[in-house]
Amino acid sequence: MNSTPAAGENIAVLRKVHGVGQVPMARAMGISRSYLQKLEYGERPVTPPLAAAAATKLGVRVARIWGQLFTVPTTEHTQLLDALREVLRRHTLPREDVPSLDELDATLKKAAKLRAETRYVELLQMLPTALGQAMATALTAGGDAVAWGQVADLYGCAYAVAHRMGEPDRADMIVSRQAWASHQTWNPTAEAATAWNEAGTFQSAGQYDDSLAIVERAIIRYEEASGSDTGPERLVVLGSLHLRGVVLASCHRDRDATDAHLQHAKRIAAELGEKDILRHNLTFGPGNTALVRASGPHRAL
Incomplete structure (x- = not known):
């Protein structure tokens, strides 16, 4: 790999x-x-x-x-990764107390911001406690979909850290945990965000055909689940998946799929408006669509 x-x-x-x-x-x-x-x-x-x-x-x-x-595996990094490994292992037995809703909301916003800004060490510093608190909240919330969605979002942040720190086995485990949490939400957006990360694990392994299959399956499932909704969250999810499809299809040397995903992304970006939007760790809009178009991955085919 x-x-x-x-x-x-x-x-x-x-x-x-x-x-x-x-x-x-x-x-x-x-x-x-x-x-x-x-x-x-x-x-x-x-x-x-x-x-x-x-x-x-x-x-x-x-x-x-x-x-x-x-x-350089500094002592701090090693300790933080060990702490993350422990909270992943004890995912149904968190040691952390349930925080207040305001405190948890602030933690989630901070984690999403650090991930978006690629401040991975700072994100790793907060993730073990944040994941434990989110899990404690979800396990005591009586199946509340929002609480499980928060857990899934934090697992998405953890995936980004594991990938960037060269921990492929841990990244695979995190995606499995994220899938488990997203299934508890009955929220198609959470499941689509999980598929986006799952595709990343196959992409890292150079398995572009499998990664593309995951993205295309996620698009079909999300379109079926979201129905006729035309809100910004639906556009962000589908647009993000199609942009992922552009890169993967290009790496797989599939010109038709590359062009199809790019056309879908351009159409969705036009519907969304002028600004890129972040939802469930997925960012999409005219900005990153233009970036992919300008990079011209399809032109390399």
């Missing part, structure tokens, strides 16, 4: 962590912005000179570009 995120993906994350925009990043690397986008989406290889230029601009060693972002 290829568990190491690609160099282009590492450049994208490090760039965001350091607050570097695509234009100055591309300029420092001596390439166009559109070519940088292709690198970050894995549609063009990162050559040694490009990796060196990116490392210089970001103030990191070249090894951070080629390998894991967190190459």
Whole structure:
């Protein structure tokens, strides 16, 4: 299994962590912005000179570009990962107390913000306690769908951390836990968000056909479950899945599927409006749709 995120993906994350925009990043690397986008989406290889230029601009060693972002297993990271492993293992036996609703809501918003901003170490610091508290709340809430949805969302944040820290086995376990929690919600959005992450585990393994099959199955199921609803949440979910489909179909060298998913994403983005929207750790809108279009993954076919 290829568990190491690609160099282009590492450049994208490090760039965001350091607050570097695509234009100055591309300029420092001596390439166009559109070519940088292709690198970050894995549609063009990162050559040694490009990796060196990116490392210089970001103030990191070249090894951070080629390998894991967190190459040194510090004592803090090890302890935090151990704590996350323990809360995953004890998912039905949380040790944490049930927090107030306001406290839990604030925790969920903070976790979503840290994930969106790619602040993974800070996110890892809060996840063990946050997951334990959310589980304690759900287990005492008498099957409340909202409470289980909160658990599923936090598992989605945990997946992002496990993936970025090069923990593929843990990422697989987290997706299984997320699927279990989302099934308790009877909420098609929570299940679609889980499928988005599940597809990521297959994508990391280079199994693009299976990953694409998961996304396309999720689209069909969500469309059936959501019916004629035209609200923003439905648009975000379907748009996010179709954008994932664009990348996966391109990696699988399926031109027809790539073009079909891109056309769906463009149509949905036009319906959504001018701003990208975040729902259940899924972000979609005209901004990220334009980014995928500009990166031109379909043009590499």
